[in-house]
Amino acid sequence: MSTASANPAHLALGSGDNASNFTLDADRLLIERAADKKWPRVQVPHRNVLWAALNGARFELSVLAKKKPKGPLSLVHVTGPVSDDADKAAAAAFADALMAAAYPDGLQRQRRLKVFVNPKSGPGKAASLFQKKIQPIFRAAHCDVDVTFTSRGKEAQEIAAALPLDRFDAVAVMSGDGLIHEVFNGFAAHAEPRKAFRIPVTPLPTGSGNALAVNLLGQDEAKDISAAALNAIKGRPMKIDLCSFTQGEKRYISFMSQSMGLIADVDLGTDPLRFMGAQRFILGFIYEVIRHKSCPYKVSIKVAQSDKRKMVQDMHADRARAQAAFPAPAAPSEDQDQQQREGEEEASGLPPLRYKDADTSADGWLTFEGPLMSLFAGKGPFVSPDLMQFPVSLPADGLIDVTLQARTNRLAMLKVLDGAERGNHFWLDSQKYYKAHAYRVEPHVKKGWLSIDGEPYPLQPFAVEVHRELGTVLSMYGCFQLEFDLPPEKEGRS
Numbered sequence: 001m002s003t004a005s006a007n008p009a010h011l012a013l014g015s016g017d018n019a020s021n022f023t024l025d026a027d028r029l030l031i032e033r034a035a036d037k038k039w040p041r042v043q044v045p046h047r048n049v050l051w052a053a054l055n056g057a058r059f060e061l062s063v064l065a066k067k068k069p070k071g072p073l074s075l076v077h078v079t080g081p082v083s084d085d086a087d088k089a090a091a092a093a094f095a096d097a098l099m100a101a102a103y104p105d106g107l108q109r110q111r112r113l114k115v116f117v118n119p120k121s122g123p124g125k126a127a128s129l130f131q132k133k134i135q136p137i138f139r140a141a142h143c144d145v146d147v148t149f150t151s152r153g154k155e156a157q158e159i160a161a162a163l164p165l166d167r168f169d170a171v172a173v174m175s176g177d178g179l180i181h182e183v184f185n186g187f188a189a190h191a192e193p194r195k196a197f198r199i200p201v202t203p204l205p206t207g208s209g210n211a212l213a214v215n216l217l218g219q220d221e222a223k224d225i226s227a228a229a230l231n232a233i234k235g236r237p238m239k240i241d242l243c244s245f246t247q248g249e250k251r252y253i254s255f256m257s258q259s260m261g262l263i264a265d266v267d268l269g270t271d272p273l274r275f276m277g278a279q280r281f282i283l284g285f286i287y288e289v290i291r292h293k294s295c296p297y298k299v300s301i302k303v304a305q306s307d308k309r310k311m312v313q314d315m316h317a318d319r320a321r322a323q324a325a326f327p328a329p330a331a332p333s334e335d336q337d338q339q340q341r342e343g344e345e346e347a348s349g350l351p352p353l354r355y356k357d358a359d360t361s362a363d364g365w366l367t368f369e370g371p372l373m374s375l376f377a378g379k380g381p382f383v384s385p386d387l388m389q390f391p392v393s394l395p396a397d398g399l400i401d402v403t404l405q406a407r408t409n410r411l412a413m414l415k416v417l418d419g420a421e422r423g424n425h426f427w428l429d430s431q432k433y434y435k436a437h438a439y440r441v442e443p444h445v446k447k448g449w450l451s452i453d454g455e456p457y458p459l460q461p462f463a464v465e466v467h468r469e470l471g472t473v474l475s476m477y478g479c480f481q482l483e484f485d486l487p488p489e490k491e492g493r494s
């Protein structure tokens with residue numbers, strides 16, 4: 001290698017056929033290496049740069065790049081000898097400039113990650129995917145990884161409950177949403193729950209639903225496990241609401257959804273079809289529509305909003321605000337530090353329950369009693385890649401979206417499938433939609449499924465209430481990823 005340019009925005013190493021040119025502009029890194037038959041020209045945004053350094057007499061660079069714009073990310077390593085001192089100085093300066101661009105605004109390098117891998121999740125490929133794809137990406141970013149391959153249910157929950165909190169910067173969960181449910185419930189049982197909930201949890205999706213991954217990354221990126229790994233390395237902490245789900249004296253954390261009736265039957269009743277991936281939900285839905293079963297429930301909702309058009313407008317306003325404020329400064333100011341210390345002293349345990357025993361006949365509560373096809377409530381727009389059940393759900397508005405599907409004919413039910421991935425059913429008159437602070441349910445049936453974050457719970461009376469900003473996840477965007485708007489007609493159909 002020879003002549004290296006001194007400009008940190010450009011590095012030229014080697015000559016002739018072996019020349020390597022690196023150009024760093026305001027948004028991108030361009031790598032040109034004619035001799036590299038597989039990756040002669042690589043162009044990536046700064047965020048896809050995992051590491052760059054002069055290591056002794058070698059320049060080393062690792063990026064995540066795409067062959068095709070819509071293809072998956074691949075890990076690309078570029079290395080080459082740098083012999084003379086002038087070249088070394090230029091390569092070191094370029095690496096510094098590139099690292100500053102790759103980890104801007106105090107973004108932490110070399111995250112310390114606690115990783116859970118559920119080898120039994122979804123189609124059962126998580127363990128090999130971790131070894132082949134995820135581990136090399138974390139290594140390339142010089143992350144400190146502590147991995148547990150779960151050998152049974154509740155193991156991740158137990159580990160999360162005793163997690164040494166100062167040891168890790170984030171928890172990455174390679175599974176579906178069930179293991180994320182376990183981690184949040186482990187945090188709830190931790191000796192320092194508030195501190196535990198400040199550790200961001202981030203999905204590496206290998207389950208069949210993967211709702212959190214779809215919500216954080218979007219429908220396309222969530223299909224690419226390497227994009228999820230990049231989020232674990234580069235995502236910024238984003239606050240989310242978590243819910244308390246209580247049954248009698250028992251209290252659990254629900255981060256995603258609660259369902260009963262048709263939807264729970266589809267979710268839990270199709271468990272033996274796990275090998276099919278997300279297709280099992282569609283097959284299950286059609287089966288349940290043919291069965292056409294409805295069940296009597298009493299549902300009381302502490303309503304915050306019931307106007308669907310207003311919900312859409314509020315959602316857009318909140319997204320715009322959240323994106324403008326994102327990311328928050330990495331280092332808190334002294335004032336914020338002080339406020340946080342004071343807050344911690346006040347509330348180091350779980351937030352108090354405000355609605356568990358509330359009088360549901362009081363103002364602000366709505367009560368329904370009668371047969372329903374399903375009740376589906378949750379946080380986060382997508383509950384699976386093909387179902388945007390809660391299009392107006394926001395990460396941290398302190399509200400849960402509650403939908404009640406009234407009994408209707410089979411054809412009308414099948415309409416729910418039409419554009420479900422775009423949230424079209426939101427506008428159906430048969431689907432009541434509320435934004436709520438809390439709700440309570442008394443099922444007037446003994447048999448059936450109750451699904452909490454996709455996990456089975458006993459079908460008994462329960463209550464749910466929201467804790468604003470209790471949880472933390474990682475995000476590249478500062479809001480959930482979805483496209484949803486008012487219908488084009490002047491008048492909405494709701």
Ligand SMILES: Nc1ncnc2c1ncn2[C@@H]1O[C@H](COP(=O)(O)OP(=O)(O)OP(=O)(O)O)[C@@H](O)[C@H]1O
Nearest residue numbers: 122150151152153175176177178179207208209210
């Ligand atoms: N080694 C294991 N063997 C059996 N079950 C396990 C193991 N490790 C974890 N589990 C359990 O597997 C269940 C399913 O996990 P998870 O929901 O994450 O994946 P999934 O069901 O495939 O995905 P999704 O929820 O997106 O449909 C959880 O209840 C978890 O406790």
